Amino acid sequence: MVGTASIYGPSRTVIENEFSRFGVSADFVDTSDIGNIERRLRPTTRLLFIETPANPTLAITDIKACAQLCRDKGIILVVDNTFSSPLLQNPLALGADVVIHSLTKFINGHSDVVGGVIIAREEALHQRLRKVLILMGGTMDPHQAWLVLRGVRTLALRIEKSQDSAAKLAPWLAAHPKVRWVNYPGLDSHPQHQLAKDQMRGFGSMICFGLHGGYEAGRKMINAVELCTLAVSLGGIESLIQHPASMTHAGLPKEHREMAGITDDLIRLSVGCEGVEDLRADLEQALEKA
Secondary structure (H helix, E strand, O other), X not given: OEEEOOOOOHHHHHXXXXXXXXXXXXXXXOOOOHHHHHHHOOOOOOEEEEEOOOOOOOOOOOHHHHHHHXXXXXXXXXXXXXOOHHHHOOHHHHOOOEEEEEOOOOOOOOOOOOOEEEEEOOHHHHHHHHHHHHHHOOOOOHHHHHHHHHHHOOHHHHHHHHHHHHHHXXXXXXXXXXXXXXXXXXXXXXXXXXXXHHHOOOOOOEEEEEEOOHHHHHHHHHHHOOOOEEOOOOOOOOOEEEOHHHOOOOOOOHHHHHHOOOXXXXXXXXXXXXXXXXXXXXXXXXXXXX
């Protein structure tokens, strides 16, 4: 099993500490470079899991290239499509065997559901997965299912609004004197900008950026926002901001974070549906205090 380098924290702990009891092992690599995957494949590799765009770095992985590699090796390709949603990217059409979404995020869109969905391209694989879900009890209750159906009706409207705002905020942040770097797939400066154009129908509403002041500046900024909400989720109608080094990934050694591209200055912003000028004003006043 080869995993994307963005899987650090609870997910890696589960794989290494719990799945290992059942003989499952994993290598964690930066899958935005297909060569990294090829070099780490083993004769026993059975599954390749990628997340694109990756959380929180927004690195992009070539789904078609991974799908071809997996077909040649007889490996199952699983793609976490949460950051794009089905509106902006369709991994099954690009050759993936399985696509997963966190329903908690964009598909529900209102930050009031915890859930997920697994979709298989082939019926035989679907039946294998369905059997495990039934046995393990991974079934959503009716009320949560109703909330997801409510949310998905506005998926296109919400993403179009938040994506439009993100496309305006990203270059503004890139030009800000307090900001050292910005990573947004829609910017020409993004390392995989052309790949994002090729396999996605839009660049989404997730932005990550770094501050000149490093760790302390990042912590000060997120504590100074007023309109944006300080929270670790994403994809809701409200804009959410977080500082991984002091929040979601604080428990990891610094060297492990940096191996995954999660630097001390990294801020992750999930742009919501508020007015873009209001968001810009909030970010401006928070940056002044960083």
